[in-house]
Amino acid sequence: MTDTTPVRLRLSGIAKAYGGTLAVRDVSLAVRRGEILALCGENGAGKSTLAKILAGEIALDSGTIALDGQPVRLLDPASAHRLGIAVIYQELNYVPTLTVAENVLLGRLPGWGPVVNWGAVRRQARTILAPLAPDLDPIVPIASLPVAERQVVEIARALSLDARVIVMDEPTAALSQREAGRLFALVRRLAATGVAIVYISHRLDEVFALADRIAVLRDGALVGDRAVGDTTRAEVVRAMVGRGVNELYPRRESTPGDPWLEIRGLCRGTKLKDIAFSVRTGEIVGVFGLLGSGSDILVKALFGALRADRGEVVVGGRSLGLPTPNRARRAGIALVPGERKEEGLVLGMTVRENLSLSTMPAISRRGIIRRRAERLRAETTVRELQIRTRGIETPVGRLSGGNQQKVVLGRWLQARPKVFVLEEPTRGIDVGAKVEVYRLIENLAEGGAAIVLVSSELPEILSMSDRILTLSDGRLTGEFHRGAVSQEEVLDSAIGRSAP
Numbered sequence: 001m002t003d004t005t006p007v008r009l010r011l012s013g014i015a016k017a018y019g020g021t022l023a024v025r026d027v028s029l030a031v032r033r034g035e036i037l038a039l040c041g042e043n044g045a046g047k048s049t050l051a052k053i054l055a056g057e058i059a060l061d062s063g064t065i066a067l068d069g070q071p072v073r074l075l076d077p078a079s080a081h082r083l084g085i086a087v088i089y090q091e092l093n094y095v096p097t098l099t100v101a102e103n104v105l106l107g108r109l110p111g112w113g114p115v116v117n118w119g120a121v122r123r124q125a126r127t128i129l130a131p132l133a134p135d136l137d138p139i140v141p142i143a144s145l146p147v148a149e150r151q152v153v154e155i156a157r158a159l160s161l162d163a164r165v166i167v168m169d170e171p172t173a174a175l176s177q178r179e180a181g182r183l184f185a186l187v188r189r190l191a192a193t194g195v196a197i198v199y200i201s202h203r204l205d206e207v208f209a210l211a212d213r214i215a216v217l218r219d220g221a222l223v224g225d226r227a228v229g230d231t232t233r234a235e236v237v238r239a240m241v242g243r244g245v246n247e248l249y250p251r252r253e254s255t256p257g258d259p260w261l262e263i264r265g266l267c268r269g270t271k272l273k274d275i276a277f278s279v280r281t282g283e284i285v286g287v288f289g290l291l292g293s294g295s296d297i298l299v300k301a302l303f304g305a306l307r308a309d310r311g312e313v314v315v316g317g318r319s320l321g322l323p324t325p326n327r328a329r330r331a332g333i334a335l336v337p338g339e340r341k342e343e344g345l346v347l348g349m350t351v352r353e354n355l356s357l358s359t360m361p362a363i364s365r366r367g368i369i370r371r372r373a374e375r376l377r378a379e380t381t382v383r384e385l386q387i388r389t390r391g392i393e394t395p396v397g398r399l400s401g402g403n404q405q406k407v408v409l410g411r412w413l414q415a416r417p418k419v420f421v422l423e424e425p426t427r428g429i430d431v432g433a434k435v436e437v438y439r440l441i442e443n444l445a446e447g448g449a450a451i452v453l454v455s456s457e458l459p460e461i462l463s464m465s466d467r468i469l470t471l472s473d474g475r476l477t478g479e480f481h482r483g484a485v486s487q488e489e490v491l492d493s494a495i496g497r498s499a500p
Helices: 047-055 079-084 099-103 120-131 147-160 175-192 204-210 233-241 295-303 325-330 340-344 352-355 371-385 403-414 432-446 457-465 488-496
Strands: 008-018 020-031 034-041 062-067 068-073 083-089 166-169 196-200 213-218 222-228 259-268 273-279 285-290 312-315 333-336 419-423 450-454 467-472 475-481
Touching: 008 047, 008 196, 020 047, 020 062, 034 047, 034 175, 034 204, 047 079, 047 083, 047 166, 047 196, 047 432, 062 450, 079 083, 083 147, 083 175, 099 120, 099 147, 120 147, 120 457, 147 175, 147 352, 166 204, 204 233, 213 233, 222 233, 233 312, 233 432, 259 295, 259 450, 273 450, 273 475, 285 295, 285 457, 285 488, 295 325, 295 333, 295 419, 295 450, 312 352, 325 333, 333 403, 340 403, 352 371, 371 403, 403 432, 419 432, 432 450, 432 457, 457 488, 475 488
Parallel strands: 020 222, 034 196, 034 213, 083 166, 166 196, 285 450, 285 467, 333 419, 419 450
Antiparallel strands: 008 020, 008 062, 062 068, 213 222, 259 273, 259 312, 467 475
């Protein structure tokens, strides 16, 4: 691809408002054939609105869209599909009760009237899947596949529509590193055939590894559009949030107190093998491990969500034995799970109701919730944590990822625990929201909390942790101190190359 490569998709002066709020303001972009354009920005920057405009889900207020030099009108999703524009959202759009083949050809099953030609369905699906995943069986139920393979099915459906433009919204959010690597290879193959890719992501490492160009939105406006080779991570961060990359992580002089959380000989099958460490008051202990290391099992075992086979958890000198969630909560342990939507929140409930989940006894009298006390606590937490919501009666599912994470943290803060177990606390949230979560974590440590921070993001672990523990194949393989270790050393230890 060169500067003379024809433009496949051109947006000119695109604007969209909701009420009096401009979600997208005068955005003009061009994507060439075979180009991978990364679209970056904080939550609320306008990325999703732009994607929905291209999907035909919402109408633009002003501006024009052209495909291969011809003006087009995207009246609805069907018109976008006919024109060759496909949008693959983070929340995959498939029918779980149908097979892979049926999902690939959804709405276009070959046959005669109401009679489906199932042989043709399987043959066509195999042909479409062949260049993407030749070993994927088209007759298996899609619900039986891992997330990465379901994503391939969505891409195959897009290609079956002769897509000229594919928009991918946070496609690696639920993928492992290995699965993400396969996806990158697939995206590059698609681009090599001339498909224009718009790749929406907040993960800058993968953006710089994959994209040809990076466009940045802030507050609905385009504030940056540079070739990957002509910019840096620091420049992109500053464009996204208006602050430098060095300001991402708070700077705190740590003076931890006495040991408060102690883990002694924790074992669970082959997943956890004689895990032992302690965390002092005011200390952040980072735990880093690769996929399958056992870090996710450790988090749940500490809180009792998964029961260990043997070992002991001690809080403030008091043994919990093998904890249960109730015993852990009463001892002052808070768990912020990595899968906040599935394990940390009730998405159909309001912000107020979610904030109250950990403190029901405190706001109840004889089994009846005192609504005034509940509302007062919720409003105070929203104000103190700067949770961006229209009000405490807003369903929590409507909040951005960063604000949802604040609700999970706020719920526990109302219970005043002394130990926080944080699993992937910034997963799926934008750079600006990460800064706010980091400051919350630092404030907790400064207030004397003992914090276990489990993260797969090495810069986060290195910058936020007072001590770093590495985990490999269920065993602790290393311990390092803040400022005295490199990314390479931590990664080597997590792979299991270095001695404990």
